[in-house]
Amino acid sequence: MSVLRLVLGDQLSPDISSLRGVTNKDVILICEVMAEAVYVPHHPKKIAFLFSAMRHFAEELRRNGLNVRYISLDDADNSHSFEGEVRRALDAVSVSKIVVTEPGEYRLLKIFEGWADQLGIPVDIRTDDRFLCTIDEFKIWAKDRRQLRMEYFYREMRARHRLLMDGDTPAGGQWNFDRENRKSPPRGLRSPKRISHQKDQITKDVLDLVRKRFSNNFGQLEPFHYAVTRQQALMELEHFINLLLPNFGDYQDAMVKGEAYLYHSLISSYLNAGLLLPLEICQMAEASYRAGRAPLNAVEGFIRQILGWREYVRGIYWVKMPEYATMNFLNAREPLPDFYWGGKTKMTCMAEAIAHTREHAYSHHIQRLMVTGNFALLAGLDVQQVQEWYLAVYSDAYEWVEMPNTLGMALFADGGIMGSKPYAASGKYIQKMSNFCHHCPYNPAETTGDNACPFNSLYWDFMARHRSRLSQNHRLPYVYATWDKFGPEKQASIRSKAGEVLDAMRRGQL
Numbered sequence: 299m300s301v302l303r304l305v306l307g308d309q310l311s312p313d314i315s316s317l318r319g320v321t322n323k324d325v326i327l328i329c330e331v332m333a334e335a336v337y338v339p340h341h342p343k344k345i346a347f348l349f350s351a352m353r354h355f356a357e358e359l360r361r362n363g364l365n366v367r368y369i370s371l372d373d374a375d376n377s378h379s380f381e382g383e384v385r386r387a388l389d390a391v392s393v394s395k396i397v398v399t400e401p402g403e404y405r406l407l408k409i410f411e412g413w414a415d416q417l418g419i420p421v422d423i424r425t426d427d428r429f430l431c432t433i434d435e436f437k438i439w440a441k442d443r444r445q446l447r448m449e450y451f452y453r454e455m456r457a458r459h460r461l462l463m464d465g466d467t468p469a470g471g472q473w474n475f476d477r478e479n480r481k482s483p484p485r486g487l488r489s490p491k492r493i494s495h496q497k498d499q500i501t502k503d504v505l506d507l508v509r510k511r512f513s514n515n516f517g518q519l520e521p522f523h524y525a526v527t528r529q530q531a532l533m534e535l536e537h538f539i540n541l542l543l544p545n546f547g548d549y550q551d552a553m554v555k556g557e558a559y560l561y562h563s564l565i566s567s568y569l570n571a572g573l574l575l576p577l578e579i580c581q582m583a584e585a586s587y588r589a590g591r592a593p594l595n596a597v598e599g600f601i602r603q604i605l606g607w608r609e610y611v612r613g614i615y616w617v618k619m620p621e622y623a624t625m626n627f628l629n630a631r632e633p634l635p636d637f638y639w640g641g642k643t644k645m646t647c648m649a650e651a652i653a654h655t656r657e658h659a660y661s662h663h664i665q666r667l668m669v670t671g672n673f674a675l676l677a678g679l680d681v682q683q684v685q686e687w688y689l690a691v692y693s694d695a696y697e698w699v700e701m702p703n704t705l706g707m708a709l710f711a712d713g714g715i716m717g718s719k720p721y722a723a724s725g726k727y728i729q730k731m732s733n734f735c736h737h738c739p740y741n742p743a744e745t746t747g748d749n750a751c752p753f754n755s756l757y758w759d760f761m762a763r764h765r766s767r768l769s770q771n772h773r774l775p776y777v778y779a780t781w782d783k784f785g786p787e788k789q790a791s792i793r794s795k796a797g798e799v800l801d802a803m804r805r806g807q808l
């Protein structure tokens with residue numbers, strides 16, 4: 299008997315486990331549903347990218363002779379949930395079982411696990427083996443370790459997948475070249491021109507739909523430049539590997555006013571939706587190094603992000619859920635200020651990162667971590683609200699990857715599961731790594747004056763506020779030694795300034 303195969307919006311890979319063994323008698327269900335479109339107020343570009351990619355993927359499957367049941371958002375009978383659509387499909391066709399690849403979010407896994415009982419039909423939930431480390435493999439790796447650290451996980455992954463290895467040793471004699479990847483931006487650094495794809499009728503229809511239904515969401519729908527097929531995503535990947543990868547390492551942490559992309563790959567949305575696969579990306583990057591076209595610091599740094607960080611955060615998510623979602627180690631509860639949703643702020647770094655986000659549904663890692671994330675950490679912004687913001691505004695955001703990055707890496711809300719210390723930094727870091735401060739009314743060299751950079755007093759206030767929680771951290775003693783040297787008077791004036799900064803933030807005047 300035939301099988302009902304459910305494919306989700308971030309499972310658009312022809313070789314996905316749920317499609318293995320498919321025949322033209324099976325029904326492949328792909329559906330646009332409001333439950334997924336509104337569980338956070340997604341950026342319109344994210345919705346448009348996914349719907350267009352889903353529709354193109356369905357076309358490709360049909361061209362290969364397969365039977366696709368595609369439900370579009372404006373389908374009159376759309377029940378607007380996965381469960382409703384599976385029930386409707388079961389009413390319409392006779393199948394022996396449901397097959398689905400494990401989803402990227404815990405809430406959906408729990409729903410899918412309930413279906414066998416609720417729907418009275420076997421449900422085969424298959425491993426998502428597009429990832430290079432399965433959840434079970436990660437659980438085994440994590441078990442009995444006192445501390446989880448990405449670096450050790452990454453080394454094992456390098457050896458297991460034979461990436462950048464010379465026999466048993468890492469290429470170049472060391473595992474990690476991060477120290478070479480922290481260059482400040484030289485004057486005049488610009489983003490090289492990027493590929494913009496032609497819009498076909500499918501994409502135009504989706505843009506009309508999203509314009510009609512989601513125009514109140516934060517974010518600009520147009521211009522829309524995303525790849526929506528595997529072929530287009532591969533063009534972007536090749537463009538990156540051939541022209542930009544050589545400089546990726548050097549400018550990985552740099553930030554420049556008006557330049558959203560610099561030398562970053564912009565592939566996360568394609569990779570997370572399944573248009574590209576992690577192993578092929580890493581192998582292409584390695585081939586570029588082996589052919590002498592890209593330096594090792596760039597290639598190692600790039601591969602570490604995909605083979606190391608990406609797989610590691612997914613492992614953390616699945617090992618720690620559902621408790622992870624509720625963690626708030628620093629008890630951060632300050633409401634998210636309006637400027638995250640596009641309201642005015644005088645802080646150039648924040649205004650820039652949020653403008654890139656609004657325009658492109660993208661900002662690069664250091665902007666997410668050291669600008670918007672760092673501000674949220676220092677100001678004690680509410681963990682749930684910040685997490686929801688990151689999940690909504692980026693076109694690459696799904697909970698498995700967004701939550702550990704936001705709650706763990708940026709906000710230290712997991713108390714050190716993801717990273718060994720909070721990524722807290724004053725304005726000096728942003729001044730070193732960007733040209734934002736030249737364009738800002740605030741002064742990064744001042745902590746307490748009228749024009750002092752807000753990050754400076756907030757940084758010290760954060761350290762003082764959380765001393766009882768953080769002073770035992772072996773990476774922070776020098777910070778507390780400096781704070782103690784300030785003496786009571788200076789400390790009081792810094793903390794009073796931080797209070798003024800928070801008040802200004804609450805009044806919308808920061």
Ligand code: FAD
Nearest residue numbers: 562563564565566603608662663666667694695700703704
């Ligand atoms: P590049 O800088 O070119 O890096 C190459 C690839 O490495 C990326 O495409 C991505 O697949 C992978 N990668 C790099 N860093 C990470 C990381 N920390 N975790 C996982 N993968 C990584 N990434 C997401 O894919 N989705 C998210 O929702 C997301 N939310 C984030 C939230 C916060 C607070 C922070 C600090 C980071 C977040 N990241 C997220 C990680 C990272 O910022 C993005 O992967 C990256 O900016 C995507 O841009 P790019 O493709 O140009 O990446």
Ligand code: DLZ
Nearest residue numbers: 306307308329330331334335402403696
């Ligand atoms: C993000 C998203 C959106 C906006 N819409 C849909 C949809 O209509 N149909 C669908 O199958 N998937 C959608 N997605 C992606 C899912 O939310 C994603 O598959 C889960 O969050 C699991 O990662």
Ligand code: SF4
Nearest residue numbers: 645647725735738751
């Ligand atoms: Fe940001 Fe402070 Fe620099 Fe202004 S001075 S851009 S607020 S770090």
